[in-house]
Amino acid sequence: MTTELNTERTTGPTAPSTRLAVADPARARAADIVLQGLRLPTGPATFDVHNPATGAVIASLPDTGPGEALDAVARADHAGREWAATTPRHRADVLRRWYDLLVEHADAIALLVTLEMGKPLAESRSEVTYGSDFVRWYAEEAVRPGGNVRDVPTGGATLLTRRAPVGLSVLITPWNFPLAMATRKIAPALAAGCPVVIKPAALTPLTTYYAVELAHQAGVPEDLVQVVCTTNASGFSDAVLPDARVRKVSFTGSTGVGKVLLRLAADNVLRSSMELGGNAPLIVFDDADLERAVDGAYAAKMRNGGQSCIAANRIFVQDGIADAFVEGLAEKMGAAVTGDGLADDVALGPLIDDRAVTSMQRLVDDAVIHGASVRTGGGALESKGHFFQATVLDHVPARAEIAGMEIFGPVAAIQRFTTQAEVVQRANATEFGLAGYVFTESLDRALNVADALETGLVGINQGVPSNAAAPFGGVKHSGLGREGSAEGLEEYQSIRFYNLARRPTA
Ligand code: NAD
Numbered sequence: 001m002t003t004e005l006n007t008e009r010t011t012g013p014t015a016p017s018t019r020l021a022v023a024d025p026a027r028a029r030a031a032d033i034v035l036q037g038l039r040l041p042t043g044p045a046t047f048d049v050h051n052p053a054t055g056a057v058i059a060s061l062p063d064t065g066p067g068e069a070l071d072a073v074a075r076a077d078h079a080g081r082e083w084a085a086t087t088p089r090h091r092a093d094v095l096r097r098w099y100d101l102l103v104e105h106a107d108a109i110a111l112l113v114t115l116e117m118g119k120p121l122a123e124s125r126s127e128v129t130y131g132s133d134f135v136r137w138y139a140e141e142a143v144r145p146g147g148n149v150r151d152v153p154t155g156g157a158t159l160l161t162r163r164a165p166v167g168l169s170v171l172i173t174p175w176n177f178p179l180a181m182a183t184r185k186i187a188p189a190l191a192a193g194c195p196v197v198i199k200p201a202a203l204t205p206l207t208t209y210y211a212v213e214l215a216h217q218a219g220v221p222e223d224l225v226q227v228v229c230t231t232n233a234s235g236f237s238d239a240v241l242p243d244a245r246v247r248k249v250s251f252t253g254s255t256g257v258g259k260v261l262l263r264l265a266a267d268n269v270l271r272s273s274m275e276l277g278g279n280a281p282l283i284v285f286d287d288a289d290l291e292r293a294v295d296g297a298y299a300a301k302m303r304n305g306g307q308s309c310i311a312a313n314r315i316f317v318q319d320g321i322a323d324a325f326v327e328g329l330a331e332k333m334g335a336a337v338t339g340d341g342l343a344d345d346v347a348l349g350p351l352i353d354d355r356a357v358t359s360m361q362r363l364v365d366d367a368v369i370h371g372a373s374v375r376t377g378g379g380a381l382e383s384k385g386h387f388f389q390a391t392v393l394d395h396v397p398a399r400a401e402i403a404g405m406e407i408f409g410p411v412a413a414i415q416r417f418t419t420q421a422e423v424v425q426r427a428n429a430t431e432f433g434l435a436g437y438v439f440t441e442s443l444d445r446a447l448n449v450a451d452a453l454e455t456g457l458v459g460i461n462q463g464v465p466s467n468a469a470a471p472f473g474g475v476k477h478s479g480l481g482r483e484g485s486a487e488g489l490e491e492y493q494s495i496r497f498y499n500l501a502r503r504p505t506a
Contacts, residue, residue: 020383021339021346028342031111039213047231052118052350053340055384059206064230066239072197072226077168077245079223080195084165088143091191095139097218102132109210114341116204117178118349119304121341131180133468135187141489142191158500163493165193166271167247170240172199174253175352176307178207184483185250192492197226199236203352205229242268255477273481273491277406278434281427282312286320288439292461294328299463300437305349306410310435313407315414316423322416326394333390334376348410350385360388360409363402367393370400424452433476
C-alpha cells in the first residue's frame with residue numbers, strides 16, 4: 001500500500017517517509033489464528049472492535065448494560081469471600097502460574113495487542129514483558145502483606161497493625177496499554193485478597209479477555225475476576241460505583257473522566273486510585289550527552305506512537321545545544337518507518353482512531369500559525385488506518401495550544417530556554433504532574449532539577465522510566481495513589497490495628 005502524502009506538511013530539512021509499511025503476511029496469518037482461538041462472550045447487542053492500522057473489524061462483542069454489570073459485581077463479591085480467606089502463599093502460587101502462562105503465550109498476546117491497538121509488534125512484546133512483570137512482582141509481594149508491632153508511647157499497651165483486603169475493586173483501564181494497564185491493577189488486587197470487576201476500554205478489550213482467560217487457567221476462580229465490556233462507560237460507573245458491595249475504584253485514563261469518577265466515589269466513600277493525564281516536560285541542558293538526549297527524547301516521544309501518559313510533551317532545550325539536538329531528533333524521527341504494526345522494522349504504528357489524527361493536525365497547524373517551524377513530518381498519511389507522520393516542531397511558543405495540553409501522538413514540540421531557574425518554572429507551569437525528564441551530565445544538576453519538578457516520577461538521562469518495581473503515579477491533576485512496587489499492594493489493603501492492653505505481672 002503506497003500512500004498519498006499531504007504535501008503541504010512536508011516542509012523542513014528532513015523529509016519523512018511517505019510510504020506506509022504493510023503487514024507481514026505470515027504475521028497477519030498468525031494474528032488471525034490468535035483471534036480465531038480467542039474465547040469471547042456472546043450476546044445480542046454487540047459493538048465492533050477495529051484494527052486501527054486497516055480500519056477492519058476484528059471482533060464483535062456484547063455491549064454489556066448496567067444491569068449485567070451489577071450481576072458481575074454480585075458474582076465477584078460472592079467469589080471474593082473465599083479468596084480473601086486463602087493464604088498469601090496460595091495467592092502467590094496462583095499469580096506465579098499466571099505469570100508463567102503470560103510468558104508462555106507472549107507471542108500470541110503481542111500479536112493481539114498490535115492488532116487491536118496498533119503499536120509495532122516489537123513494542124507489543126515489550127508491553128507483554130512489562131505487563132507480565134506486574135504479575136510476577138505481586139506473586140512475590142503477596143507473601144509480604146505488611147503490618148507491624150509498636151508500643152503505645154505511654155506504656156500499658158502494644159499495637160498490632162494488620163493489613164486486610166480493601167474489598168471488591170472496580171478497575172477501569174484505557175486503550176493505550178491493553179495488557180499492562182490491566183495486570184498493573186488486577187495482580188495487586190488479587191495478591192491483597194480482593195475480587196475484581198474490570199472494564200477495559202471498548203477500543204481494545206480483546207487483550208484483557210485473553211489475559212483473564214489465562215488467569216483462570218492459572219487457578220484464579222472463574223467468578224473472582226469479571227470482565228465487563230461496554231460502550232456505555234458512564235452507564236457502567238453510574239450503576240456500579242454507588243453499589244454498597246464495591247469498596248474501591250482504580251482508574252487509569254484522562255483527568256476529566258477521573259474527576260467524574262472521584263465525584264461518584266465520594267458518594268460511596270470508595271478508596272480511589274487515579275492514574276490520570278500528563279504533560280511531561282523533557283529538559284535537555286547544554287552539558288547533556290547529545291546522543292543520549294536524542295535517543296532518550298525519541299524513546300519518550302515515540303514509544304506507543306506518543307500515546308502514553310508519560311510521553312515527552314513539552315521538550316525544553318537549552319540554547320547552546322538546541323540546534324544540534326533539534327537536527328538529531330528530526331533526523332531520527334524523520335527516518336522512523338511508519339505503517340502497520342505487523343510490518344517488518346516498523347517504528348511508528350497508527351493512532352488509535354480518526355479523532356486522534358484530526359487532533360494532531362489541529363495542534364500542528366495551530367503551532368505553525370503561532371510561529372513554530374516544522375522540522376520533519378507535519379501531516380496525516382492517507383490510508384484506511386489512522387496514520388500521522390512523526391513530526392518535529394521547533395520554536396513552539398508557549399501560547400500555542402500544543403504547549404499546554406497532552407498531545408498523545410508522535411509530535412515533538414520543542415521550546416528553547418536559557419537558565420535552569422527559568423526552565424523549572426516553565427516546566428511546573430501546568431496543572432499536571434506525572435512524569436518529567438532531565439538530560440545532563442551533572443549529577444548535582446540532575447538531582448536538583450528532579451527535586452524541583454512537580455511530578456511523581458523523573459527519568460534521568462533516559463526516556464523509559466517505568467518498571468514494575470517502581471511506584472508509578474502522579475501529583476497535582478495527574479492523580480492519586482501509586483501502581484507497581486510494594487506501594488501498589490497497599491492501594492488494595494486497609495490498615496487496621498489491635499490494641500493489646502498489658503498489665504505488669506509478678
Ligand atoms: P479515557 O479517560 O477516555 O478512558 C479511559 C477509560 O475510562 C476507558 O475504559 C473508558 O471507557 C472509561 N471511561 C470513560 N468515561 C467513563 C465514565 N464516565 N465512567 C467510567 N468509565 C469511563 O482515556 P483514554 O483516552 O482511554 O486514555 C488516554 C488517557 O489516559 C490519557 O489522558 C492518558 O494520559 C491517560 N493515561 C494515564 C496513565 C497513568 O498511568 N497515569 C496511563 C495510561 C493512560
